[in-house]
Amino acid sequence: MPDQLTQAQETTLPEPPRHGTGVGPGHRRMRGKALRRIMILLVVLAVLVPASIVLYRRLAAWESTDDAQIDGYIYPVSSRVPGYVTRVTVDNNTYVKAGTVLARLDPTDYEVAIANAKATLANDQASAASLATNIPITSVNTSSQLSSAQAEIDNVNAGLIAAQHQFDASQAALRQAEANDLKAQDDVTRYKPLAAKDEISQQQYTQAVDTQKATAAAVESAREAAAASQQAVAQSHARLAQAQAQLEAAHTRPQQISVQQSRARAAQAETQRAMALLQQAELNLQYATIVAPVSGIVGQRSVQPGQNVTPGQQLMTIVPLDSQNLWVTANFKETQLKFMRPDQEVKISVDTYGRTYAGHVLNIGGATGARYSLLPPENATGNYVKVVQRIPVKIVLDKGQDPEHLLRLGMSVEPDVKVR
Numbered sequence: 001m002p003d004q005l006t007q008a009q010e011t012t013l014p015e016p017p018r019h020g021t022g023v024g025p026g027h028r029r030m031r032g033k034a035l036r037r038i039m040i041l042l043v044v045l046a047v048l049v050p051a052s053i054v055l056y057r058r059l060a061a062w063e064s065t066d067d068a069q070i071d072g073y074i075y076p077v078s079s080r081v082p083g084y085v086t087r088v089t090v091d092n093n094t095y096v097k098a099g100t101v102l103a104r105l106d107p108t109d110y111e112v113a114i115a116n117a118k119a120t121l122a123n124d125q126a127s128a129a130s131l132a133t134n135i136p137i138t139s140v141n142t143s144s145q146l147s148s149a150q151a152e153i154d155n156v157n158a159g160l161i162a163a164q165h166q167f168d169a170s171q172a173a174l175r176q177a178e179a180n181d182l183k184a185q186d187d188v189t190r191y192k193p194l195a196a197k198d199e200i201s202q203q204q205y206t207q208a209v210d211t212q213k214a215t216a217a218a219v220e221s222a223r224e225a226a227a228a229s230q231q232a233v234a235q236s237h238a239r240l241a242q243a244q245a246q247l248e249a250a251h252t253r254p255q256q257i258s259v260q261q262s263r264a265r266a267a268q269a270e271t272q273r274a275m276a277l278l279q280q281a282e283l284n285l286q287y288a289t290i291v292a293p294v295s296g297i298v299g300q301r302s303v304q305p306g307q308n309v310t311p312g313q314q315l316m317t318i319v320p321l322d323s324q325n326l327w328v329t330a331n332f333k334e335t336q337l338k339f340m341r342p343d344q345e346v347k348i349s350v351d352t353y354g355r356t357y358a359g360h361v362l363n364i365g366g367a368t369g370a371r372y373s374l375l376p377p378e379n380a381t382g383n384y385v386k387v388v389q390r391i392p393v394k395i396v397l398d399k400g401q402d403p404e405h406l407l408r409l410g411m412s413v414e415p416d417v418k419v420r
Contacts, residue, residue, distance in 0.1 A: 061420040068330035110285040117278035128267035167229035174222035184212035296320040321405035331390040339419040365392035
């Protein structure tokens with residue numbers, strides 16, 4: 001105890017000043033400690049200030065958010081034709097490549113449709129070939145008819161002229177015969193009373209009667225000849241009218257050829273229509289086999305064998321895993337977009353794997369997420385409260401960043417965008 005009291009007295013009692021100086025040893029020790037503290041503080045400040053500046057610059061050069069996820073297109077698989085499902089080859093969570101058969105429909109109806117379309121096409125092709133052959137035949141026939149009709153008209157005209165001359169001659173002969181008959185009748189009339197009085201011989205009277213009979217027969221013969229000549233003239237006129245009609249018909253050669261060409265074109269159009277129907281039937285048969293449009297994982301399968309499906313009915317979906325078909329949708333605060341631009345470097349941290357992927361900003365959304373919602377907020381009220389809005393930013397992965405296809409749609413990520 002005496003020793004402890006002695007030590008306490010030594011620490012509490014100030015040391016008497018030495019002769020010749022105004023500062024004691026305790027005061028010098030306190031000043032030394034203060035100097036050391038100042039030096040340490042200066043050293044700490046010298047280290048912290050540059051580090052803070054570097055850290056600030058580092059943090060200010062990057063913008064990040066945890067409101068981000070992997071996004072991408074989900075491809076629905078549907079049938080393009082109606083049918084009865086006979087087989088389904090995949091199940092949920094199955095990886096398939098593009099072109100892999102997913103399901104099959106009963107092809108019988110479409111095979112029958114192809115056979116029917118082929119028969120219709122063969123019939124239309126035969127009709128088109130026949131009508132196409134008729135075009136040159138019609139051209140030759142109408143040309144021949146034109147020449148024949150013209151020659152017939154020339155012949156009929158010549159015959160008509162001859163018949164007219166013959167008719168004129170027969171008319172002259174008839175008039176001559178009628179005149180002779182009239183003279184013979186007058187002679188008989190004059191000779192009859194004279195013969196009764198024996199003023200002329202009976203022979204002369206008989207000769208006059210015979211002459212009258214001969215002239216009457218001549219008149220009848222001339223009339224028959226004139227009638228025949230008149231009939232010949234009428235027949236020549238009829239033949240001329242017929243020849244002229246044939247000539248007019250032959251003059252319609254361009255129209256007839258045009259009609260044949262129109263029929264041939266119509267038949268050709270029917271042939272093309274039949275070909276289109278055949279192609280459609282063949283396509284429908286191909287559509288009876290439903291294949292994967294892209295490579296990816298099957299999901300939401302709802303089709304079963306024995307089910308009747310209709311065009312457009314969704315049967316399943318395929319989620320592509322290729323990094324070129326995936327992107328990140330990051331909802332940044334509007335205050336973070338001041339320096340954000342397309343093509344800026346991005347580091348993407350994936351929560352699932354703890355890995356970082358490289359990418360770049362592709363574009364910035366045209367509106368805030370609130371504007372895309374089903375019920376956008378109505379700010380034109382007196383109860384308005386300003387809230388920092390978020391705008392979606394599309395970030396794409398650089399090529400070759402996910403060779404193992406580990407990323408899945410909807411995964412949470414944290415992108416860091418280098419804005420400076």
